[in-house]
Amino acid sequence: MASLDNLTFAPPPSFAQGEVLRAEVRAFLAQHMPERAITQGVGSWGGSDREFSRKMGARGWIGMTWPRRYGGHERSALERYVVLEEMLASGAPVSGHWVADRQSGPLLLRVGTEEQKRAILPRIAAGECSFCIGMSEPDSGSDLASVRTRAVAADGGFRVNGTKLWTSNAHRSDYMILLARTGEAGEQRHGGLTQFLVDLKSTPGISIRPVHNLAGEHHFNEVVFQDVFLSAANVLGEVGGGWQQVTSELAFERSGPERFLSAFTLLVELTRALGPAPSERACIALGRIVAHIATLRRLSRSVAGMLQAGANPAQQAALVKDLGTTLEQEIPEIARQLIDEEPDRDSTRDFAAVLARTMMNAPSFSIRGGTREILRGMIARGLGLR
Numbered sequence: 001m002a003s004l005d006n007l008t009f010a011p012p013p014s015f016a017q018g019e020v021l022r023a024e025v026r027a028f029l030a031q032h033m034p035e036r037a038i039t040q041g042v043g044s045w046g047g048s049d050r051e052f053s054r055k056m057g058a059r060g061w062i063g064m065t066w067p068r069r070y071g072g073h074e075r076s077a078l079e080r081y082v083v084l085e086e087m088l089a090s091g092a093p094v095s096g097h098w099v100a101d102r103q104s105g106p107l108l109l110r111v112g113t114e115e116q117k118r119a120i121l122p123r124i125a126a127g128e129c130s131f132c133i134g135m136s137e138p139d140s141g142s143d144l145a146s147v148r149t150r151a152v153a154a155d156g157g158f159r160v161n162g163t164k165l166w167t168s169n170a171h172r173s174d175y176m177i178l179l180a181r182t183g184e185a186g187e188q189r190h191g192g193l194t195q196f197l198v199d200l201k202s203t204p205g206i207s208i209r210p211v212h213n214l215a216g217e218h219h220f221n222e223v224v225f226q227d228v229f230l231s232a233a234n235v236l237g238e239v240g241g242g243w244q245q246v247t248s249e250l251a252f253e254r255s256g257p258e259r260f261l262s263a264f265t266l267l268v269e270l271t272r273a274l275g276p277a278p279s280e281r282a283c284i285a286l287g288r289i290v291a292h293i294a295t296l297r298r299l300s301r302s303v304a305g306m307l308q309a310g311a312n313p314a315q316q317a318a319l320v321k322d323l324g325t326t327l328e329q330e331i332p333e334i335a336r337q338l339i340d341e342e343p344d345r346d347s348t349r350d351f352a353a354v355l356a357r358t359m360m361n362a363p364s365f366s367i368r369g370g371t372r373e374i375l376r377g378m379i380a381r382g383l384g385l386r
C-alpha cells in the first residue's frame with residue numbers, strides 16, 4: 001500500500017502565485033531554451049538535453065514536491081504542474097529527467113530504502129540522473145502480468161535473464177526500474193513479480209540495442225539481460241510486490257499534461273498558419289480543441305492532487321490518458337483539413353515540417369503508457385461494468 005510518510009503537503013498556491021511562477025518559467029525559457037529546429041519540440045517531450053536538465057535542477061524545478069532532505073523543494077503538485085505545462089507547451093528538451101521526475105523518483109519515495117533514496121533522489125533533483133522504464137517485453141506489453149524476464153535467487157541477490165522492449169531512452173539513462181518474475185504468478189496472475197533498481201552504466205551483462213521508429217528516430221530500445229547479477233540491495237520495494245507497485249506507478253505515467261499536449265507545437269503552428277483572420281469553420285475547430293484542452297487540464301490537475309495525497313487513482317489516470325491521446329491524435333487530422341499544405345518533414349516551412357513529424361509520431365500517442373483498449377477496460381471496471 002502507498003505510504004503517506006514520505007509525501008509532503010505543501011498548501012496549494014493561490015492563482016496569483018501560480019502565475020508568478022509561470023512568468024518565472026517563461027523568463028527562464030527565453031534565456032535558456034537551446035537553439036534547435038522547431039520539429040524537435042514534437043511528440044516526446046522535446047528530446048533529451050542533460051545540460052538543460054541541470055539548469056532546471058538548479059532552479060529547483062525537478063523533484064519539486066519531494067522532501068528537502070532528499071533534494072526536493074516541498075512545493076505543491078499545482079506548482080509542479082505549472083512548470084510541466086510551460087515546458088511542454090514550449091517544446092523544451094525535458095525528456096532527460098522526465099521519467100525520473102514523474103514516476104521513478106515518486107516510486108523510490110514510496111517504496112525505496114533509506115539508502116536508495118539518499119543515494120539517488122538528490123541526483124535526480126539536480127538533473128544529473130535519468131531513468132527508463134523496463135516493463136514491456138517482446139510478448140508482453142498490455143498483459144504485464146505475463147512478463148518472462150526472470151530473476152532467480154542467487155547468493156546475495158538475483159541472476160536476471162530476459163529481454164525488455166520499447167524501452168524509451170535506455171541508451172541515455174543511468175538507471176532502469178526493471179520488472180521481473182521472481183516467483184509463481186498464482187491464480188490472480190499478479191503474484192511473483194518484483195521491481196529492481198538497475199544501474200545501466202556499470203552492471204555487466206546488459207546490451208542496449210536501438211529500435212528506430214516510424215519517423216526514423218532512435219527513441220526506444222531493446223534491452224537484453226544475460227546472466228546479470230543484481231544484489232539484494234537492488235530490490236525496489238517488496239519481493240513479490242511488483243504488481244501493486246507497477247500499477248501505482250502507471251497512475252503517475254498516465255495522468256500528466258504530456259498526455260494531451262504532445263501535438264501542442266502543431267496547434268501553435270496551425271494557429272499561425274491560419275493567420276489573423278481565420279474562417280468561421282477554422283474558428284469553430286480551434287475553439288473545440290482549446291475547450292477540450294481546458295477540460296483535460298482540470299481532470300489532469302485533479303489526478304495530480306490525488307497522487308500527492310498518496311492515493312492510487314489508476315482509473316482516473318486511465319481516463320485522462322484515453323481522452324487526452326484521442327485529442328492529440330485528432331489535431332493533425334484537423335490541421336490537414338484546414339490548411340491546404342502537404343506534410344513534409346524536410347520543409348523549411350514550419351507548419352509542413354511540424355505536421356509531418358506530428359503525424360509520424362501520433363500513432364504512438366495511444367500505445368505508449370497503455371493502449372486505448374486496455375485503458376477503456378480499466379475505466380469500465382472502475383464503473384462496475386465488467
Ligand SMILES: Cc1cc2nc3c(=O)[nH]c(=O)nc-3n(C[C@H](O)[C@H](O)[C@H](O)COP(=O)(O)OP(=O)(O)OC[C@H]3O[C@@H](n4cnc5c(N)ncnc54)[C@H](O)[C@@H]3O)c2cc1C
Nearest residue numbers: 133134135136140141142166167168364367368369371373
Ligand atoms: C513511443 C513508445 C514508447 C514506449 N516506451 C516504453 C518504455 O519506456 N518502457 C516500456 O516498458 N514500454 C514502453 N512502450 C511499450 C508500450 O507500453 C506497449 O507497446 C504497450 O503497452 C502495448 O503493448 P504491446 O506493444 O505488447 O501490444 P499488445 O499488448 O500486443 O497489444 C496489441 C493490440 O491488442 C490490444 N489488446 C491487447 N490486450 C487486449 C485486451 N485484453 N483486450 C482488448 N484489446 C487488447 C491492444 O490494445 C493493442 O491494440 C512504449 C511504446 C511506445 C509506442
